[in-house]
Amino acid sequence: MSSNTKIELDQLTKIFYKRNESVEAIKNISLDIEDGEFVCILGPSGCGKTTLLRILAGLETPSTGDIQIHQSESEKPLQSMVFQERGVIPWMTVEENVAFGLKMRHLPKKEIKERSDYYIKKVGLEKFAKLYPKELSGGMKQRVSIARAFANDPEILLMDEPFAALDEQNKFILQEELLNIWAETKKTVLFITHSIDEAMLLSDRILLMSSQPGQIVKEKKIDLPRPRTMESIRSNEEMAQEFVDIWQHLQKEVQGSRA
Amino acid sequence: MKEQQLNESAIQVEKEEFKKRQRRDKLKQLLTISSPIFILLLWELLSRTALIDPRFFPPPTKILATLYQMGLSGELFTHLQVSLLRIFAGFLLGVIPAICIGLLMGMYSPIRHFFSPLIMALMPIPTLAMLPIILIVFGIGEFSKMVTIAISVFFPVAINTAAGVTNIDNIYVDVAKNYGANAKHFFFKIALPGSLPVMLEGIQMGQAIALLTIVAAEMIGANSGIGYVIWMNYKAFLLPEMYVGLVLISFFGYFFSLVIRGLQSKLLPWK
Incomplete structure (x- = not known):
């Protein structure tokens, strides 16, 4: 274990128990993630990847096992989650949504304003700061969700398929925007997706999960230079090979869970 | 070209x-x-x-003329004032505890489980059927009329408020939790604003019920108010005067709905 390990998961297992029936959502997941690393977890739907993220987000408790997130500064929150676009709270304006985490932590007003303004500008929503989410498009709402998490300045960022509901064009734009902000802040990110393209574009490391019970079965390092673009990934031979490889694995898992 | x-x-x-x-x-x-x-x-x-x-059906122009005459004598205004005061005071007396209990029921499931059988059992009883008991407990003064209205308003508002809280999308609860909201924050930033639309629908319903209740209650056990005007004039077979009472109720019912609808668009700019 190197000295700059940020997240440690040790033998994490979660079982959902209901009327004499237990479902093993994730099983014995052990994992180290380094400081500043961008890690994608890729797996078929229902493989427990969301459960894993919810445990890290403090929304679910593990049945057995430990998690540890190493804290660099005592006043920083451990983690913040980028929710899907419907996680933007409709009765708060863009500004209030972005400042939400900061307000919960009772930071001084001036600092809240500065930080939320900074990230609202970063995601290009300064003209929309006073509007309610109903007036925003899906992509804009997702930008609010991203700004809210970054403004909170947590030790690690968790993202639960944040772009799943967006159309292709918006998705590409937001992925690149996310990479830009990430490059600036160098946060540790744990990102869940079922899109292979997305995982290859974004991550330093891809973890492949098996379907029920969710286990990490394969690990792939992506060491393409950054900044990356979708074009460069698509035109890279090696990546094409990786894509097929991951594709076949997922295919096998999905079919396996059907049988 | x-x-x-x-x-x-x-x-x-x-x-x-x-x-x-x-x-x-x-x-x-x-x-x-x-x-x-x-x-x-x-x-x-x-x-x-x-x-x-x-x-039995005097022409509308005659009803209007009667309204004018009754207005001139000033007596109509006293009755109107009495009814409106009963409605306002009774309404507040019912709505405030209803919102408090409704919010608590929505937020804390033990409280919900405790109160909901009581509410379900009491709700079907028409408030007017409880009027004898209300009169025994609170006397025949003004307060008993306000209590009657309060009780009839209480149920729709409490039930709607509780439903409003429980229907808040779980993802907002997760967001609040993930960003470290404490109980107070959760109440003011999530539960209250999130339940407001459904709560206001309950208040709209309560408003209509309050008007129905006061008229009926004044017909049975009062010697003032719009309901009394209707009933006495019917008994005296002064039908144009009775219709004046009906017109006034229709007017105020419409007026109150408009006020609450205005309140809705003011309080829910995000809808």
Whole structure:
């Protein structure tokens, strides 16, 4: 274990128990993630990847096992989650949504304003700061969700398929925007997706999960230079090979869970 | 050049279409205004020609004239004032605890489980059927009328408020939790604003029920108020005077709905 390990998961297992029936959502997941690393977890739907993220987000408790997130500064929150676009709270304006985490932590007003303004500008929503989410498009709402998490300045960022509901064009734009902000802040990110393209574009490391019970079965390092673009990934031979490889694995898992 | 001409004729077509739509919208507005006017005219005509018995259905103009006379004597205003005061005080007396209990029920499931059988059991009883008990406990003064209204308003508001909280999308609860909201924050930032739309629908319902209840209660056990005006004039067979009471209730019912609808758009800018 190197000295700059940020997240440690040790033998994490979660079982959902209901009327004499237990479902093993994730099983014995052990994992180290380094400081500043961008890690994608890729797996078929229902493989427990969301459960894993919810445990890290403090929304679910593990049945057995430990998690540890190493804290660099005592006043920083451990983690913040980028929710899907419907996680933007409709009765708060863009500004209030972005400042939400900061307000919960009772930071001084001036600092809240500065930080939320900074990230609202970063995601290009300064003209929309006073509007309610109903007036925003899906992509804009997702930008609010991203700004809210970054403004909170947590030790690690968790993202639960944040772009799943967006159309292709918006998705590409937001992925690149996310990479830009990430490059600036160098946060540790744990990102869940079922899109292979997305995982290859974004991550330093891809973890492949098996379907029920969710286990990490394969690990792939992506060491393409950054900044990356979708074009460069698509035109890279090696990546094409990786894509097929991951594709076949997922295919096998999905079919396996059907049988 | 040709392209531009084509484009212009396309605009022309759409312009015509737009005008047609506008005309249709205006027609609909006209219909909304004309239906009550039509009924009133028909009533006036039938009553004047004695096709319907003018003793039971006096023409609207006569009702209006009676309203004017009763207004001049000043007595009508005292009755009106009495009823409105009962409604307002009773309404607040019912709505405030209903919102508190509704919010608590929505937020804490033990409280919900404790209160919901009580509410379900008491709700079907018409408040007027409880009037004897209310009179025994609170006496025959003004307060017992307010209590009657309070009780009838309480149920729809409490139930709607609780439903409003429990129907808040779970993802907002997760967001609040993930960003470290404490109980106070959760209440003011999530539960209260999130339940407000459904709560206001309950208040709209409560408002209508309050009006129904006060009139009925005043018919049974009061010697003042609009309900009393209706009942006494019916007994004295002064039907135009009775209709004046009905007109006033209709007016205030409509007026209160408008006020609450206005409140809704003020309080829910995000909807």
